[in-house]
Amino acid sequence: MNLINLFYKNEYFIRIVPYYFTEYDEKGGIMNMQENDTICLLKECDAGSKMAVSAIDEIMEKVHCPDFKDLLNETKDHHAALGNDIHAALLECHSDEKDPNPFAKGMAWMKTNMQMGIDESDETAADLMTSGCDMGIKSLYKYMNQYKDASEDAKELCKRLISIEEELRKCLHTYL
Numbered sequence: 001m002n003l004i005n006l007f008y009k010n011e012y013f014i015r016i017v018p019y020y021f022t023e024y025d026e027k028g029g030i031m032n033m034q035e036n037d038t039i040c041l042l043k044e045c046d047a048g049s050k051m052a053v054s055a056i057d058e059i060m061e062k063v064h065c066p067d068f069k070d071l072l073n074e075t076k077d078h079h080a081a082l083g084n085d086i087h088a089a090l091l092e093c094h095s096d097e098k099d100p101n102p103f104a105k106g107m108a109w110m111k112t113n114m115q116m117g118i119d120e121s122d123e124t125a126a127d128l129m130t131s132g133c134d135m136g137i138k139s140l141y142k143y144m145n146q147y148k149d150a151s152e153d154a155k156e157l158c159k160r161l162i163s164i165e166e167e168l169r170k171c172l173h174t175y176l
Contacts, residue, residue, distance in 0.1 A: 035093065037147035038154045042090050043098035044143040045158050048136055049083035051100040051108070052076075052165070055132050058112050065122050068175050072129075075168045082164065086157055108132070126175035133169040137162055 056076040063069050087097055115124055140162050144155060 034149045034151060037149040038151040039090070039093050039095045041143055041147040041150040041154045041158055042086055042093065043095070044147075045140070045154075045161050046083065046086045046090060047098040047100045048140060049079045049086060049161060051105065052079045052132070052136060053083065054100065054105060055108060055112070055129070058109060059116075059125050059129060062116050062120055063122055063125050065175065068122055068126070071168070071171055075164065078164050079161075082157070082160055086161075089154065089157060122175050126172045130169055130172050130176065133165045133172070136165045137169070140165070 053076055056072050056079070060069065060072055060076075063072065090097055112128055115128060118124075140158055144150075144158055147154075150158075
C-alpha cells in the first residue's frame with residue numbers, strides 16, 4: 001500500500017490530506033484496496049487453474065489406467081470451467097488474465113519428464129499430481145490470506161479452486 005499526500009488548496013491555507021491507494025485503474029483513477037485485492041486474487045486463481053490444466057495435459061499421455069485417465073479428464077474439465085468463470089470475473093473488473101509463471105511451468109515440466117523418464121508408472125504420475133495439488137492448495141491459501149480485502153465473490157472462486165484440488169488429491173490416493 002502506498003501513501004501519497006494530496007494537497008487541498010483553500011483560500012487561506014494548504015492542507016495535506018493523506019490518501020491510501022494501491023494502484024491506478026485503466027482510466028487513470030485510483031483503485032480502492034478491495035478492487036485491487038479482488039483483481040490480484042482472481043489473477044492468481046486464473047494462473048493456478050491454467051497451471052493445473054497444463055500439468056494434467058503433460059501427465060495425461062503417460063497414464064496407463066483408464067480410470068486414472070477419466071479422473072484426470074474430469075478434473076481438467078472442472079479446472080477449465082472454473083477458469084472460464086474466473087476469466088469472466090476478471091473481465092467484469094476490467095482486468096487482463098494472468099498466465100502461470102514461465103519459470104514455475106518450466107520447472108514443473110522438467111520435474112515431470114525427469115521422474116516419468118525414470119519410472120513411467122501410474123504411481124509416479126499420481127505422486128507428481130499429488131505434489132502439484134499440495135503446492136496449488138498452499139499457494140491459494142497464501143493468496144487468500146494476502147488479499148484478504150478481496151470481494152466475497154473472488155474468495156468464493158478461490159475456495160472452489162481449492163476444493164477441486166483437495167478432491168483430486170483425495171482421489172489420487174488410490175493410485176499411489
